[in-house]
Amino acid sequence: MGKIDNVFSERNFLWGSGTAAYQCEGGWDADKKGTGEWDYFNHNSALNVNSQDGDDASDFFHRYKEDIDLMAEGNQNTYRFSISWARVVPNGTGEVNQGGIDYYNDMINYCLEKNIEPNVTLFHYDLPLELAKQGGWLNRNITDAFNEYAQVCFEAFGDRVKLWSTINEPRYYSYCTNMVGNYPPNRHQDVQSYFQYQYNLMLASAKAITSFRKMNIDGMIGIVHDNGNVELDPDTENKEEIFKIADFFYNRMILVPALEGKLPDELEEMKEKFKFMIFHEDGDKELFEKGKGDYLGLNLYNRQYVKHWESGETEVFHNNKGAQSKSKEGIRLEGLFESSFDKNVKRNQWGREVNPRIMYTALIEIKERYSDPLIMITENGHGIYETPDKDDYVIDNERIEIFEQFLKYMLQAKEAGVNVKGYYHWSTMDLYSWINGYEKRYGLVRVDFENDFKRTPKKSYYWFKDYIEHYNEEINNN
Numbered sequence: 001m002g003k004i005d006n007v008f009s010e011r012n013f014l015w016g017s018g019t020a021a022y023q024c025e026g027g028w029d030a031d032k033k034g035t036g037e038w039d040y041f042n043h044n045s046a047l048n049v050n051s052q053d054g055d056d057a058s059d060f061f062h063r064y065k066e067d068i069d070l071m072a073e074g075n076q077n078t079y080r081f082s083i084s085w086a087r088v089v090p091n092g093t094g095e096v097n098q099g100g101i102d103y104y105n106d107m108i109n110y111c112l113e114k115n116i117e118p119n120v121t122l123f124h125y126d127l128p129l130e131l132a133k134q135g136g137w138l139n140r141n142i143t144d145a146f147n148e149y150a151q152v153c154f155e156a157f158g159d160r161v162k163l164w165s166t167i168n169e170p171r172y173y174s175y176c177t178n179m180v181g182n183y184p185p186n187r188h189q190d191v192q193s194y195f196q197y198q199y200n201l202m203l204a205s206a207k208a209i210t211s212f213r214k215m216n217i218d219g220m221i222g223i224v225h226d227n228g229n230v231e232l233d234p235d236t237e238n239k240e241e242i243f244k245i246a247d248f249f250y251n252r253m254i255l256v257p258a259l260e261g262k263l264p265d266e267l268e269e270m271k272e273k274f275k276f277m278i279f280h281e282d283g284d285k286e287l288f289e290k291g292k293g294d295y296l297g298l299n300l301y302n303r304q305y306v307k308h309w310e311s312g313e314t315e316v317f318h319n320n321k322g323a324q325s326k327s328k329e330g331i332r333l334e335g336l337f338e339s340s341f342d343k344n345v346k347r348n349q350w351g352r353e354v355n356p357r358i359m360y361t362a363l364i365e366i367k368e369r370y371s372d373p374l375i376m377i378t379e380n381g382h383g384i385y386e387t388p389d390k391d392d393y394v395i396d397n398e399r400i401e402i403f404e405q406f407l408k409y410m411l412q413a414k415e416a417g418v419n420v421k422g423y424y425h426w427s428t429m430d431l432y433s434w435i436n437g438y439e440k441r442y443g444l445v446r447v448d449f450e451n452d453f454k455r456t457p458k459k460s461y462y463w464f465k466d467y468i469e470h471y472n473e474e475i476n477n478n
Helices: 004-009 037-044 060-073 098-113 129-133 142-157 170-180 191-214 239-260 267-274 284-290 358-369 397-415 459-477
Strands: 014-018 078-082 117-123 163-168 220-226 230-232 295-299 304-308 315-317 330-333 337-339 375-379 420-426 445-448 454-457
Touching: 014 117, 014 375, 014 459, 037 129, 060 098, 060 454, 078 420, 098 117, 098 142, 117 142, 142 191, 163 170, 163 191, 170 191, 170 220, 170 239, 191 220, 191 239, 191 284, 220 239, 230 239, 239 267, 239 295, 239 304, 239 337, 295 358, 358 375, 358 397, 397 420, 397 459
Parallel strands: 014 078, 014 420, 078 117, 117 163, 163 220, 220 295, 230 304, 295 375, 375 420
Antiparallel strands: 304 337, 315 330, 330 337, 445 454
16 A cells, blocks of 8 residues: 555655535435435525536546546546545444445545545535534534544545545635525524534544544545635725734634644634634643644635725625626625725636636745645636537636646745645536536536536646646656
8 A cells, every 4th residue: 555655755746636526426315325415405495596406416426437537647646536424424423334435445446546646525515414404513513423424434445545634615615604605504694603613613623633643544634725815905994903804704713723723812802803602612622732734725716805894784795696697706794894806806707806826825825824834725726608619629728828827826836935735626527516506617627417428628638738747847857
């Protein structure tokens, strides 16, 4: 079996792409998989605004060999994917589903056969329904359930998987669940739940990391944070105060426990400002101390551009309708701060900034403020509408142009001393985009959802293949 030291010593850099189980697998009830919260939501809720689900998704469940072959042919040497909790432990706790274990074992083994390093995320939004019924991430008991599930995965796959992350985007997951209200269970502008979710998610992560170390797994483990580096509109009043408040809202409840093994020093002050409380227990401090990660995964798409609050009630701006809506992504928190909208920065058709420069500024900021952690860019990409030609080929020049700029700034940060070791493009293939359905495309490989899930590599796939080859040649020649 390989060793964690070999993951980096045998490669110039980790170059790959990523997916999430619910978004790509399909097989939603195959081989005794349990029902997930997203299954239930998409089958039953009027809040599924685009009326699409992940029942079949990209059919990766049946076609993983074809997709892994394409990764290997594209010079990718690593693949980031998540495990479906309900596929492994159908009710969230208790009985383990051997069918799920067998599926992931087969897929992991095939990755290794193709010299693709698996990078496993234990939780990427898709909670088993039985745990959701018990209050989900607002019920502290879920932290023990997650730890038990993590131990099952470490035991089953830890002899071969060397790269692990506990939870994908605990901050953004909590934001969509409790502030935007577009993810189940669809709470709107619930600041109390927003922060309690983050606390419980980070506590669960800390428990799982502690178990990982007690089990002496040969590997490294961390957490994945959605980049939220705060930049201030030049017209912002009380700049230092507004930065501190916004940075706490977007980052600190994740980055401080993940990288420093404690809660933020400003927590009590921010409880008063945001008017929330945290339910905790004696001994949590020690749990966080033990649960510091080995590295940080960073999902990097945009910054948080803010200014002081000017007027108006709390409101969240979000666009799950794409071109059918003119809404821009942002928030106003009454009495605290609000998003600012930079007219000089392009936005995608879902109202989000497209600003590759922030790849550099975000990486430098984390290096300087958090003691230079090891970082992997675990997601970065560009969602667009696409029209293939008669051969099903997509010429996605817009994606390539933005892709190239992001990579340029990442390598500049690396040259400036940031300890960045890997890059995963989002996404491996076209897949279900949470709430947005299937028209919003991120993949390097086109999936024809109407024609037996036919795969056709896009222009960006070949561009990335050549980019990796040239990077390796340059490193080897120097």
